[in-house]
Amino acid sequence: MQAAISAKTTKFLPVTSLLVGLALVVPAVWAQTEQSQNTAKSPGSSAPAKPDEPVYTVRETVSEVHLVFTVTDQHGHYIKDLKQNDFRILDDRKPPEDILNFSSETDLPLQVGLLIDASESVTARFKFEQEAAIEFLKETIRPKFDQAFVIGFDLTPKVTQDFTGDTEKLSVGIRTLRPGSLTALYDALYFACRDKLLKQPQAGPVRRIVILLSDGNDNASAVTREKAIEMAQQAEVSVYTISTNPAGFRGHGNKTLESIAEATGGRSYVPSQISAVAEAFAAIQEELRSQYAVSYKPAAFRPDGHYRSIEVQAQNQKGLRIRSRKGYRSPSEHDASNR
Numbered sequence: 001m002q003a004a005i006s007a008k009t010t011k012f013l014p015v016t017s018l019l020v021g022l023a024l025v026v027p028a029v030w031a032q033t034e035q036s037q038n039t040a041k042s043p044g045s046s047a048p049a050k051p052d053e054p055v056y057t058v059r060e061t062v063s064e065v066h067l068v069f070t071v072t073d074q075h076g077h078y079i080k081d082l083k084q085n086d087f088r089i090l091d092d093r094k095p096p097e098d099i100l101n102f103s104s105e106t107d108l109p110l111q112v113g114l115l116i117d118a119s120e121s122v123t124a125r126f127k128f129e130q131e132a133a134i135e136f137l138k139e140t141i142r143p144k145f146d147q148a149f150v151i152g153f154d155l156t157p158k159v160t161q162d163f164t165g166d167t168e169k170l171s172v173g174i175r176t177l178r179p180g181s182l183t184a185l186y187d188a189l190y191f192a193c194r195d196k197l198l199k200q201p202q203a204g205p206v207r208r209i210v211i212l213l214s215d216g217n218d219n220a221s222a223v224t225r226e227k228a229i230e231m232a233q234q235a236e237v238s239v240y241t242i243s244t245n246p247a248g249f250r251g252h253g254n255k256t257l258e259s260i261a262e263a264t265g266g267r268s269y270v271p272s273q274i275s276a277v278a279e280a281f282a283a284i285q286e287e288l289r290s291q292y293a294v295s296y297k298p299a300a301f302r303p304d305g306h307y308r309s310i311e312v313q314a315q316n317q318k319g320l321r322i323r324s325r326k327g328y329r330s331p332s333e334h335d336a337s338n339r
Contacts, residue, residue, distance in 0.1 A: 063301040067294045069312055069324035070287055078290035086316050092308040096296035103293050108207040111200055112148035113192045117214035119154040119183040125244055126179055128274050129213055134171045136281035141167050153188035154180030155220050185214055186221035186228040198235035208237045215244045216253025229263045233328050238266040242280045247272050265325035305332035
């Protein structure tokens with residue numbers, strides 16, 4: 001990492017999705033479903049549901065957790081050649097019942113949400129940040145393979161370019177942004193994860209990320225930071241944050257950005273000068289092509305809505321740093337019945 005950037009590393013924890021019976025299917029990197037023999041047919045099926053039975057019924061619980069994580073050495077260099085037996089996973093402090101898939105994913109298709117703070121508090125560096133974001137998308141998004149969208153936010157989030165692999169359209173979406181008024185950062189993140197990434201179709205394994213450029217100061221959101229983080233975890237989104245605060249800033253904004261990145265398995269960058277914003281984007285681009293993916297069945301899983309911690313440990317090498325999300329909240333049967 002170049003000295004111009006202070007990159008906040010965290011202990012690992014990644015991408016998660018849980019499928020609760022036939023009733024709850026949370027979009028996941030590898031979404032799989034298991035149908036009970038006695039479960040009623042869903043809408044669109046050739047056989048109608050029984051008149052006296054609800055269309056959606058929870059009969060049994062099927063759980064599968066999906067993680068994407070990053071491994072670096074003590075000097076921040078990415079380690080890309082490790083195997084499954086080089087890691088130990090703990091879900092709710094227990095080893096998984098079964099590891100279903102493990103791979104080194106250096107080339108996963110990307111679904112990227114670019115969230116740019118367009119409130120009045122960031123106007124000083126706004127133009128440069130726009131150009132750095134445009135350059136990042138041109139270098140990162142591969143047409144017909146990756147997709148991205150652009151949201152600018154002040155009091156409300158505004159989609160200036162929906163999902164596309166066309167970097168010219170994305171560039172126009174970024175240049176359309178204009179500084180506004182108050183800052184509803186948590187609302188914007190919640191919206192990007194729930195209404196965009198969580199609902200976006202996927203044909204196979206993908207890497208979902210949000211890149212958030214902001215000063216970290218929220219003064220207008222309806223949802224809390226915790227709710228925004230929980231929605232990012234549900235949507236399997238890692239959030240990478242780039243602070244727009246000037247060097248020497250002593251407010252709470254940078255800590256806010258760091259906490260969001262850490263909880264979702266992303267990374268927080270604090271450029272020491274405006275030119276280092278582009279270097280932060282370059283560092284994110286490299287990381288996205290240097291990750292591992294694993295799916296597993298957690299032991300003693302129950303659909304009770306409680307928070308389950310995740311920890312990944314290196315078994316055969318010392319000094320490795322592993323980053324991913326810190327955990328996830330298991331769906332409850334009540335959640336399923338409301339789907």
